[in-house]
Amino acid sequence: MKTLFVSATVLLWAAFALPASAEDFGKLSLLGEVVLPTGLKIAGVEFGGISGLDYDVANDIYYAISDDRSEKAPARFYTLTIAMNEKGINGLDIVSTRTLLDAEGKPFATKDVDPESIRFNPATGTIYWTSEGDLTGKPAVRESRTDGTLVREFALPDAYLPNFFKTRGVRNNLSFESMTISPDGKTLLVGTENALVQDGEAATLDAGSRSRILAFDIASGNATAEYAYDIGPIFAKATQAPYWNDNGMSEFVAAGDDLLTVERAFAMGVGNQINFYRASFNGATNVNGEASLKDKQVSPLKKELLLKLGEGDFGLDIDNIESITWGPEINGRKTLVVASDNNFNPAQFTQFVVFQLAPSTN
Secondary structure (H helix, E strand, O other): OOOOOOOOOOOOOOOOOOOOOHHHHOOOEEEEEEEEEEEOOOOOOOOOEEEEEEEOOOOEEEEEEEEOOOOOOOOOOEEEEEEEEOOOOEEEEEEEEEEOOOOOEEEEOOOOOEEEEEEEOOHHHHHEEEEEOOOOOOOOEEEEOOOEEEEEEEEOHHHHOOOOOOOOOOOOOEEEEEEEEEEOOOEEEEOOOOOOOOOOOOOOOOOOOOEEEEEEEEEOEEEEEEEEEEOOOOOOOOOOOOOOEEEEEEEEEEEEOOEEEEEEEEOOEEEEEEEEEEOOOOOOOOOOOOOOOOOOOOOHHHHHHHHEEOHHHOOOOOOOOOEEEEEEOOOOEEEEEEEEEEOOOOOOOOEEEEOOOOOOOO
């Protein structure tokens, strides 16, 4: 399948506003899904770990990033096409694989990077992507060209950088999972999956976790604002060994003046629960520069639950949803594309799901 280039008259940025109410959002319908099995190889390299997805409107292509830590192959992202119309999804094509390069123009070394989220900026023709860092590295927010070469790395406030004693900074594997660009194209927003160590605890069955959302001015690269976002508690107790369960903000996307956030929860033996929220900055406290949020009077973003998606909903075997993007508009109806991270686990799969929102009443 060849990439389809649509009319150049489309807007460079299309950030859809959400429906007026949760009831209206709940009227979305399933357009279709594509499931790719774990073990699928492209040019000899295993495809999977899809943790970020973004739609390039003008070129009708998707950018998808793998969270492979340069272990199966050098850290990389893909370009995809998804053929769809009002009758459903007609096919998915993996068009290209692009290696992410460091400041020296070399592929990232094993475990030196942990890619998670990706966004395409139509104004610059570049991508922004995040790395969680994990215990072997530091978190990062980077801009790269679409050939994978590095443009710059954004300077993170000290609050996000783990110190020697692990009393400060992002938690292991609970760092920058979310990213989006503001509708005016001027601000890059990134969010942590759970609280920074000094801000509070990670999510439990009894309590949620206070994440941060960090805003960068794209032109200067400076951090200009920070906000608190409260993750909900874990929805269920694990029933199977090794009894793992969690909940975290796995992605968000701009939706007018708000964010559409995804909280992805999982419990061994129970499965996944995916919650979609409308999150509003209205009245939220700008905590820019605060070393710690613990014991401080802070107003987080206001949240409204729009949809709870679990096993069997829409007839889906829902997996580990970590990606979300607005897709093309079909017959006046906005589409929402989500994708799952299979963790390169034979018991999981890579899933691309397309929903349609109810027809606009505007």
